[in-house]
Amino acid sequence: MKTKTLLITILLCSNFSQAQIIKNVGVKLGVNSSKLNFTNYQDEIFVDFDELFKERRADINVGIFIHSFDMEYLDLETELSYNKEGSEYPMVVTTVENPDGIDEEVILDNEYDFLKFGINLRPQINLGEQKLFLTAGPSINYLLRDRGQFYFGEKLKKVYWGYNFGIGAQLNSLLSFPLLLEIKYNGYLSKLVDNSRYKMEASSVQFNVGLFIK
Secondary structure, three states, rough: HHHHHHHHHHHHHHHHHHOOEEEEEEEEEEEEEEEEEEEEOOOOOOOOOOHHOEEEEEEEEEEEEEEEEOOOOOOEEEEEEEEEEEEEEEOOOOOOOOOOOOEEEEEEEEEEEEEEEEEEEEEEEEEEEEEEEEEEEEEEEEEEHHHOOOOOOOOOOOOEEEEEEEEHHHHHHOOOOOOEEEEEEEEOOOOOOOOOOOEEEEEEEEEEEEEOOO
C-alpha cells in the first residue's frame, strides 16, 4: 500500500511538472512541539492521563513542498512531511529508602510517527523581493508507528483528518538563495482515542525553515 501511494505521488508530480503547474520545489526542516490532551469520561478512571502527560514533546520534522499557481497575491502549497508527535512525563525514581526520589528521572514517552499530506492556500503580500504570507488548509495524517508506552483500550487508527494554519515569510534576497520561514499550528479533526472511558487529542506547533531546490 505504501509503495502504491509513493508511485502515485511520483506520477502526479511528474504530470504536474510537464503541465508547468509546478513553480517551486523545496525541502523543509523544523522543530515540532506537540502535546496530548486527555478527557476522562468516567470518574473511576484511576489514572489522570492529562496530568501524567502534561509535558510537551519536542522533536524534528522534515518534508518536501511544491508551490503551484504562484500569483501576485496567492499561492498554493502541497506538502508531504514526516512528524513525531506526543507528550512526555518525567517520573522521579523512588526507592524504599528514598520515597521522595533519588535525583533520577525516567521519561515516560508517548510518541506517534505521522506521514502528513497537506494542501494549503497561501495569501501573500509582496514587499519588494520579500513576501509575507498566511497559510491554511486540510491534511491527511497517516500513522506510521505507535511508540506509546500505554495501551488506551483500543488500537489506534491509521488515517486521521487534520488541519493547519500559520504565518511566514519568504526571503528572496536576504541570502544568496531563497529562504522560507514559517510557524504553523497542526490539529486533528478526529480524536486519536475516543471510547467510553476517555478521549485523547493531539496538537502541535511547528517552526520550519525551507530551502528551494527548483
